[in-house]
Amino acid sequence: MRPEFKDKIMHVLFLVPTLIAAGMLVMMLAFMSEGIGQISWRFLSSSIFEGGIFEPIMGTFFLFLGTVLITMPIGIFAAIYLVEYAPRDSKFVRIVDQAINNLAGVPSIVIGLFGYTFFCKILGLGISLVAGWLTLTLMMLPIMIRGTEEALRMIPQSFREAAMALGATKWETVRDAVLPAAMPGILTSILLGVARVAGETAAIIFTASVLTMRGLPRTPLEPVTSLTFYLFVLLVAIPKTSYKVAFGVALVLFGIVFLFSAIATVIRMYYRRKWKW
């Protein structure tokens, strides 16, 4: 066989899977576009009782807003500790790292089960917004810590030496030399976490949402619905659901996640332009 011919075969061999992957994405987008006709101001702003999705949208925001507020400080502080303060190669760090890895690998339905048993039952929070926050925190925390750790480790040692050599203390070094440089990476990990949380269903089925909705929660101790949960309900619990409505909900969810990654990209581009190294 001529080498050129062989090369052509290899070319096709690599091209076909690419086309399959691209085709699947296009098909998904085509299905999602079914929902476009569904989307209108009325659909977004009216209550689910009037065929809208106002509560699920607000619920999704409530859920991830609270989760981010809880996760961000814990995740960032833990990552700073692990990278900057903990003695390298200590047994403790290795155990914690391993635990974080394992937590990241736990299927979300299992996390949901734990959240239900621990937060809802044992802590007595019931099925509520706050139980949802805590359960989702368990999902987001590993992403947050991992991402921040990576962002911090990317910072060259020379940055730390620069501040240290001027007489900065450990904390001043972290604050002035490391964190500003790591910020784009940290923001990215926050937004990745948000995307995961916004799209999460299994973890909130048992912990934050109930089938019979009574509008928006007035306190964090009341249950909440979300776009993912509403989609689940539409498909499972309501017979004869129009797929158009379901795809409309899906499209809104997709749009929200997309919005966050777009914001992340803009912030990162801004930082890149500002600090080049």
Next chain:
Amino acid sequence: MWYGRKHVLKNINIKIPEKRVTAIIGPSGCGKTTFLKSLNRLIELVDGVRVEGEVLLDGVNIYDSQLTPTEVRKRVGMVFQKPNPLPKSIYENVAYGPKLHGIRDKEELDKIVKEALMAAGLWDEVKDRLHDSAFELSVGQQQRLCIARAIAVKPEVILMDEPCASLDPISTAKVEALIRELREEYTIVIVTHSLQQAMRISDYTAFFYYGELIEFGPTKKIFEEPEHELTYRYITGQFG
């Protein structure tokens, strides 16, 4: 000085003259940088490091438990091999040290920044863009910014770890000229791989070999009539 179980620097006894340039030369891996970093306790950032002995600055051991590394590093500044500006503006880079040490007054900071940048020969090049990112400067300018940053803290000693290693010849010439000017006011210890550079800029030269100080004396003497066979072979390029 030990890295884990490895004995890196052995019995080094050296008296570095004040307001002179002392060059440290020797083959790679002989402990030059380690020695330099032990002079401002930056070596303590390395895990598993153990320091024995003392480093006296004006008669006080800088490893004394009474002194914090911060106080030591305020008096002993450092310039690194690769320019390492902080992710801040040009102005903030220079003002950073003085701010750490408690200077808050805007006018005073402005004055310090201007003086330090002038001393580093950078003022005319950057005076119109003090608030641009330090990363927008050329590598040579960044290194002079790092020198300005070290000067701004008003240290007594400035350590330089191959400050010209990543610079082109023109920037190198500028930095060397700067070092010659700075010796009027500061005690400078410079690690260099370039014997020519050591000859051009230093008053004293110390030759290190595998963690030991082989010879130390006036640069002229080291290069013209070294006492030690190893020194002679190194400076004549027979190894290194």
